[in-house]
Amino acid sequence: MDRAEGPPRPPQHPRHPRHPLGAAVAGVVAACAGLALAELAAAAVRPEASPLTAVGGAVVDRTPAAVKEWAIQQFGTADKLVLTLGIVALLGAVAVGAGLLAARRLPAGMALAGGFGALGMAAALSRPEATWRDALPSLVGGATAAGVLYLLVRALRRPRPAGTPVGGAWAMDRRGFGRLVAATLAVSAAAGYAGRRLGAYGSAGATASRAGFRLPPPAVPAPPVPAGAQLRVPGISPFITPNGDFYRVDTALVVPRVDADTWRLRIHGEGVAKPLTLDLRELLARPLVEHDITLCCVSNEVGGPYAGNARWLGVRLADLLREAGVRPPSQGGPADQLVARSVDGMTLGTPVETVMDGRDALLAVGMNGEPLPFAHGFPVRMVVPGLYGYVSACKWLRELRLTTFAAYDAYWVRRSWAAMGPVKTQTRIDTPRASAALVPGRVPVAGVAWAQHRGIARVEVRVDGGPWQEARLGDADGVDTWRQWVWSWEATAGRHTLQVRATDGTGAVQTGERTGTLPDGATGWHTVTVRVGSGP
Ligand SMILES: Nc1nc2c(c(=O)[nH]1)N[C@H]1C(S)=C(S)[C@@H](COP(=O)(O)O)O[C@H]1N2
Numbered sequence: 001m002d003r004a005e006g007p008p009r010p011p012q013h014p015r016h017p018r019h020p021l022g023a024a025v026a027g028v029v030a031a032c033a034g035l036a037l038a039e040l041a042a043a044a045v046r047p048e049a050s051p052l053t054a055v056g057g058a059v060v061d062r063t064p065a066a067v068k069e070w071a072i073q074q075f076g077t078a079d080k081l082v083l084t085l086g087i088v089a090l091l092g093a094v095a096v097g098a099g100l101l102a103a104r105r106l107p108a109g110m111a112l113a114g115g116f117g118a119l120g121m122a123a124a125l126s127r128p129e130a131t132w133r134d135a136l137p138s139l140v141g142g143a144t145a146a147g148v149l150y151l152l153v154r155a156l157r158r159p160r161p162a163g164t165p166v167g168g169a170w171a172m173d174r175r176g177f178g179r180l181v182a183a184t185l186a187v188s189a190a191a192g193y194a195g196r197r198l199g200a201y202g203s204a205g206a207t208a209s210r211a212g213f214r215l216p217p218p219a220v221p222a223p224p225v226p227a228g229a230q231l232r233v234p235g236i237s238p239f240i241t242p243n244g245d246f247y248r249v250d251t252a253l254v255v256p257r258v259d260a261d262t263w264r265l266r267i268h269g270e271g272v273a274k275p276l277t278l279d280l281r282e283l284l285a286r287p288l289v290e291h292d293i294t295l296c297c298v299s300n301e302v303g304g305p306y307a308g309n310a311r312w313l314g315v316r317l318a319d320l321l322r323e324a325g326v327r328p329p330s331q332g333g334p335a336d337q338l339v340a341r342s343v344d345g346m347t348l349g350t351p352v353e354t355v356m357d358g359r360d361a362l363l364a365v366g367m368n369g370e371p372l373p374f375a376h377g378f379p380v381r382m383v384v385p386g387l388y389g390y391v392s393a394c395k396w397l398r399e400l401r402l403t404t405f406a407a408y409d410a411y412w413v414r415r416s417w418a419a420m421g422p423v424k425t426q427t428r429i430d431t432p433r434a435s436a437a438l439v440p441g442r443v444p445v446a447g448v449a450w451a452q453h454r455g456i457a458r459v460e461v462r463v464d465g466g467p468w469q470e471a472r473l474g475d476a477d478g479v480d481t482w483r484q485w486v487w488s489w490e491a492t493a494g495r496h497t498l499q500v501r502a503t504d505g506t507g508a509v510q511t512g513e514r515t516g517t518l519p520d521g522a523t524g525w526h527t528v529t530v531r532v533g534s535g536p
């Protein structure tokens with residue numbers, strides 16, 4: 001029977017959506033439009049305020065440390081992409097639900113679409129450094145999604161124009177709906193594109209300030225890296241990690257792009273006799289020192305990739321603190337914690353005593369002869385030899401506040417990490433890899449070992465639990481960098497287990513006790529099992 005000839009159905013609340021596919025499409029298209037317009041609005045407000053980034057950031061802030069560790073270990077630096085894809089998938093499911101709901105009860109469906117916008121607003125407002133403006137993109141997005149859903153569902157319910165041939169279950173004006181969908185997608189694509197362009201325009205000042213930034217020469221240059229620091233072993237980590245290969249760990253879903261021309265650093269807090277506010281030119285008027293430092297992450301599993309070595313150029317932090325009148329606790333200073341805050345609201349707490357004990361703790365502007373890459377903290381970051389990054393290496397730095405550990409817990413400490421994060425001695429076998437195809441005979445076993453600010457005195461390797469054998473060390477480049485090592489193995493056919501351990505400059509042997517990364521860094525010997533074939 002042709003429904004159009006039967007008694008008219010009440011269009012308001014049919015028990016089932018009459019056009020489930022159309023309704024689902026309406027929901028998804030409405031969500032796309034909402035996201036696109038929100039991205040455009042975020043480009044005008046600030047990139048961090050986009051609903052996807054805000055919700056992602058709020059999820060990161062609330063993820064338990066153990067889950068975050070699992071994600072870092074599973075997905076590495078792609079963890080952020082995985083998170084965003086997860087949110088998009090969830091949003092897609094809610095969008096389909098909103099479409100189906102709207103086909104039955106339009107106001108309810110619109111409320112669900114708008115509710116997602118409200119969630120985005122709440123997430124954006126909950127982020128550190130948020131202002132009311134951060135809620136705008138999600139407001140725009142939610143309103144757009146609800147409005148588009150209204151239009152599409154109305155079109156779905158509109159009957160076919162008189163005289164159109166009847167076909168299948170679709171008792172609707174398919175053409176009108178289709179045209180509306182196409183128009184919405186076109187407008188969304190244009191808005192998304194405009195958002196991109198506007199975003200690039202918004203960070204153009206930062207990009208130009210980095211491009212135009214010439215690193216001043218160091219007053220205290222680092223001696224050249226000893227030629228023997230780099231061993232000639234294929235597959236070993238290069239002694240200096242190129243900037244493009246340097247690991248990246250942070251909570252920023254969009255890399256902050258700070259304009260060096262408007263950047264300011266504020267130093268204040270307990271025991272600061274002379275608070276300072278410096279722009280970049282003023283900071284760089286102080287003597288710059290160059291120093292090679294290996295940076296590593298507390299989330300690095302035994303044998304993991306989150307360590308890198310670079311030549312940093314910067315101002316000695318201790319000198320700057322002294323200029324501000326700060327005394328370390330050992331000289332009667334009231335503050336034992338230096339809290340560094342970044343432009344994206346990250347807080348990292350560092351022991352004042354460590355920063356002022358004579359080591360080259362730096363406010364770095366240069367990394368391997370270049371201004372810091374945006375991803376590594378342009379224009380200024382902290383680097384402290386001997387401490388894990390999470391208690392020392394604040395990127396996109398903008399404030400240093402002196403306080404006490406008793407009075408304040410920084411970001412990671414509130415998330416079950418230890419307040420103190422001295423680097424633990426670690427060794428990594430870079431080659432051979434577990435997957436290597438080996439043949440009996442001489443096989444170089446090589447890698448890197450680090451115990452920043454204590455130095456590496458010895459590295460030993462053993463095969464199948466046998467006696468420890470001393471490896472040959474690359475030349476040391478001070479005590480603050482890792483050291484390469486190599487050991488020549490007479491490999492025999494079969495499966496073999498290689499293990500490595502280091503002794504630091506104080507004579508302490510790296511513990512073999514296996515612990516995870518939480519709360520203060522993993523311990524244990526890196527172990528690689530390889531298969532040696534029975535002949536070439
Ligand atoms: N602003 C900011 N700085 C930060 C972080 C962060 O999340 N935000 N992560 C810290 C951590 S945990 C580490 S290990 C180092 C990593 O520095 P990299 O990404 O330059 O290697 O940066 C530190 N500085």
Ligand SMILES: [Mo]
Binds near residue numbers: 296298390
């Ligand atoms: Mo880290």
